[in-house]
Amino acid sequence: MSDWTDLIPQAARNYIAGRRLDEVECIVADIAGVARGKAMPASKFVHQDRFFLPNSIFLQSITGEWVDNPMGAFTEPDMILTPDWSTATAAPWTADVTLQIIHNVEDQQGNPVPTAPRNLLKRILALYEAEGWKPVIAPEMEFFLVARNLDPNQPIIPPMGRSGRRAAGKQAYSMSAVDEYGKVIDDIYDFAEAQGFEIDGILQEGGAGQVEINLAHGDAVHLADQIFFFKRQIREAALRHDCFATFMAKPIEGEPGSAMHIHQSVVDVKTGENIFSEADGSESIQFMYAIAGLQNHLPAVIALLAPYVNSYRRYVPDFAAPINLEWGRDNRTTGLRVPISEPAGRRIENRLAGMDCNPYLGLAASLACVYLGLKEQKMPRPECIGDAYMNETDLPYNLGDALDLFSDSAPVREVLGVEFCTVYEAVKRNEYKEFLQVISPWEREHLLLNV
Structure with a gap:
């Protein structure tokens, strides 16, 4: 735990402040700006350096409907998500000690996924x-x-x-x-x-x-x-x-x-x-x-x-x-x-x-x-x-x-x-x-x- 917590901002370390970290929310913003991802026990997160989500999360409308992929077959390949440690921040409204971390989104060849909104801003x-x-x-x-x-x-x-x-x-x-x-x-x-x-x-x-x-x-x-x-x-x-x-x-x-x-x-x-x-x-x-x-x-x-x-x-x-x-x-x-x-x-x-x-x-x-x-x-x-x-x-x-x-x-x-x-x-x-x-x-x- 001490290894990766050394990489996160001081405010996040202060929030933990010696307490037991219960959960980490691994999130990305979809097209609407809704937080999507996975929440996992901190004890599991410490052993993972990545996780996977299908690229179809960027084909979902605000109503929850799925749009046919206009770029080709709807095969929903997995994207690779890795933590951007600089974004780690508290979720202080939760009952347990929880951190949120925004993740970088890349395809399986290591390229930024162009439909990820955060990647678009980085492109500009x-x-x-x-x-x-x-x-x-x-x-x-x-x-x-x-x-x-x-x-x-x-x-x-x-x-x-x-x-x-x-x-x-x-x-x-x-x-x-x-x-x-x-x-x-x-x-x-x-x-x-x-x-x-x-x-x-x-x-x-x-x-x-x-x-x-x-x-x-x-x-x-x-x-x-x-x-x-x-x-x-x-x-x-x-x-x-x-x-x-x-x-x-x-x-x-x-x-x-x-x-x-x-x-x-x-x-x-x-x-x-x-x-x-x-x-x-x-x-x-x-x-x-x-x-x-x-x-x-x-x-x-x-x-x-x-x-x-x-x-x-x-x-x-x-x-x-x-x-x-x-x-x-x-x-x-x-x-x-x-x-x-x-x-x-x-x-x-x-x-x-x-x-x-x-x-x-x-x-x-x-x-x-x-x-x-x-x-x-x-x-x-x-x-x-x-x-x-x-x-x-x-x-x-x-x-x-x-x-x-x-x-x-x-x-x-x-x-x-x-x-x-x-x-x-x-x-x-x-x-x-x-x-x-x-x-x-x-x-x-x-x-x-x-x-």
Whole structure:
């Protein structure tokens, strides 16, 4: 036991702290970002350096349906999973002492499996590395705490606060609103501390029961791992206090949706300097290229940033969500915002991604657009001064349209990899087909007797 525990982060060693480790969860993220894998007694894990899962886990939709493999026969060969020791972290909500470890996913020839979302993000980072660049990411996570909902036919409602009243909307940045569900927030903080995660801040967002957590900037894979872990621990914290945490893009009618804003910049590996700024502190030409890359290629990756039919309910005017690809300095009506910063921190905030996206795929998609922009060296549209909500939307209206754009973009398919794109599209087409076969309450109410 002491051999491999020497390889894990200090926070994980502190969590064990001389206690008997009971269980290790060996996990990977599937296409939806769901944790899949195996849990095993620590006494067994210590004797294993790998385990196996079929590659079909990346062909499973959010409903649990299996999609026919568009790349060939559905033989389900085993993949080889090996632990990434740097990801070992506590599962502090469990009754026993348990660690979670994200695993690397390779085929039997030792090659990264291209349909594994974490591998896709690494693929994009390798493109940057080949140019002498390294992206720097800072994500924001929005989610709702809601009352337990056991009947999908019933609408989602806000949770009951400690005052005995349901959480109210339109209370952005209110400290007393956060205090209404303070016990859940306390557990989120405690879990994060046990896991060794740094929270940059927690605040009340505009929706009823809507919370935002900001993470400190850093490496893209490391932060995607954290979001993957955070989604799980936030759900567990909510369940302790008789409510649900949901990362749906638009769970409550009439309330704002939940985004995963992505702040991104790029540094020169040799100098450590932000390539978005010149030596005199002014904006560089690469900064403009990056904005243009996002404007030109984001429509083709919206299917990754907004991966479900519900995602497109978030893209409506006047609900603090972007409906455009305009860019502006400190302008929250634009899809691409340039926050106030010092030259070293100059960055672009991509406001299009929903919190329902797989964090590995969302970050990979956004970074791919910036990469293409830096390589293509095109200029963006003029800056939007004023209310960008007045402009026509640049975004697809539904998942089907988004998948058409995704399928038709040769640059995106080349950067993300043809096999990943083909499998992802197959999974999402299957989900969309299932949705279209469901008859909604709106249809029954308005069409049953009136048409």
